[in-house]
Amino acid sequence: MVGSIEIAPFVLPLAQEYRWAKGVQTERRGLIVRVEAWGAEGFGECAPAIHLDTDVTALASEAGALVAGLPPEADDFLSRLDARSAPDRLRCGIAAAWLSARAASKGVALAALLADGAAPADVVPVNGLVTEKTPEHAAARAAALVAEGYRTVKVKCWADPAADLARVAAIREAAPAAHIRLDANEAWDAAWALDHVRALARFDLDYVEQPIPSHRPLAEIAAFRRASPVRVALDESATGPESLDAILAADAADVIILKTQRAGGPDLARRMIRKAADAGVQVTVTVSLESAIGTAVALHVAATLPTPLPDCGIPMGRFLAADLGPMPPVEPGAVMAVPRGAPGLGLRPDAWPLRR
Template sequence: MTGDVDLSTAFERVELPLETPFTIARGTQYTAANVVVRVEDGEHVGVGAAAPSGHYGESAATVEAVLPDLLAAVEDVADPLALDAVDARLDRVVGNNPAAKAAVRIACCDLAAKRLDVPLYRLFGLDGTQTVTSSFTIGIDDPERMAEKTRDAVDAGYTVLKTKLGTDDDEARLAAVREAAPDARIRVDANEAWTPREAVDNCEWLANYDVEFCEQPVPAEHPEGLRYVYERSAVPIAADESCVTLADIPRIADACDIANVKLMKCGGPRQAVAMFHAARAHGLETMLGCMIETNAAIAASVQLAPLLDYADLDGSLLLDADPYDGVPIPGGDVDLSGVERAGTGAREA
């Protein structure tokens, strides 16, 4: 079960249409390009996926460009359980490129857990009874359409909603969402759209709509702006674009309440776990988010739910169709206690 194993690897790009166009402050997305990775030991197949973001300097093309070197490194390590060695080798072979590394590391974690015949959360020693509820995202649209999307989400059983803001009429949009979901927990995400002064002013009226927290209200390149808002905000502040890797945790510790970690930003599941522990040590709450991803990636994030205060793991739900199934999260409720499928839980649909 340990020692040298003859591993084979492969990858393929998948173009995934979205169910409806998805708009945030930076633009509108119609499709998601993911790159699916497989690592095989002759008996088991580990699956992962990259969901690269141009905002962090990656694309499907850059992922495809570095994957041959990354996968060759995995084959060279030749031990599916030597995850430390794999991590170190990947970082030596390729700099940055976190989504590409995340795809490989997810596949390796999936394979390692399958070889031990345990779900990934058990491989990490987590308590599957510790649950969290994921939010469902309402993208930017006109207020009437956002209200319609909200009603659909509530009818589908979602009790936690994340509303994208960053327009010239944000309050009207949030008011429409709140009216359509008077009992829901609502979070907002401005995706860096506001100035610090605008953010402080906006957080005043956000509080009037019983908003749980505001995510990344100001541009990440101005860390003093995030601290300015945090010190004056009427609602808690979450850092997303300002919280990319482990090194960012101490930098944001006095500038927000919540650290939003994503596998595609930090480079993989074990890297995310390190960030959660560091965030706790710095007095921050923890959140795990996602890009628009196939379940080949999202399933690994779901397995980390016991470490979270908040979750935003709806990326695969925004797709028109997903070639992979994952861990079911009906209405956003994550409960791993009954999950017995080994690995991340991802499997071909």
């Protein structure tokens, strides 16, 4: 067997602050992975949690140790990788690169390989993101997104009920026809979160993400969902296929927020999509502020969602001042095309990250 695996760290500056419940970030750190096998190449990205001060050089060494001695052209490559207990985000980057190389060698898109006989979508509808701090700036961002064709805006919230109410009220006034989603990112206290959701419900919300922290008992989260006047989406709680099984068994979510990074790769993300669909639970695919590489992987995963596809939280490119490759653009109608420039991932990174 032949083939190779190349791993390189990167640090990308942000074009603007990324403000959310866990802080304010000014750069994106991660790894890019390249797999060459079967005469084809594939790429993936490992995107650590953005609020962590990750040493990407050390992370690259950890990833290198995980794949040391693994034959890229082995059909059971992922099983061998799993036997080494790869952390989810490292597994995601490695698995995405391997699977996209596998798809490229077969002359098909990664989405088609994941869909396993079904027809994946060509485009994915997307939502816009509002992170601005003041009501005036948040409303202006929402109005601008609607003017660009977005139907849905997702609003980052913090542990400040009064600020949330002021911002959401201003957004609703500025975008009266938009679907509004709120993302608490575990910032709300379970002691007052339900009352807060009841106060916010008058703004006709689509759903609220992770309204109470994921460390709370799942039975408590399920009870919150039953009492909530707004649909409940679980994000941080949905860490992989096993956690999804528990969520579904507890009937704890109306919507699952699926991040390919946290799921551990596109194959495991696809498994979660199937399980949720069988249970009649919506899945919305989002990203972890990834580069063009991770964004492309997320688009391939989202293309396998049941139809009609929900507006997914994928367009984050405006936050990046530099990138690893050509970021898939948001097209008219607030959709992003699944990259199809070539079989596999559909796009290649620029050469410089690998040389670095």
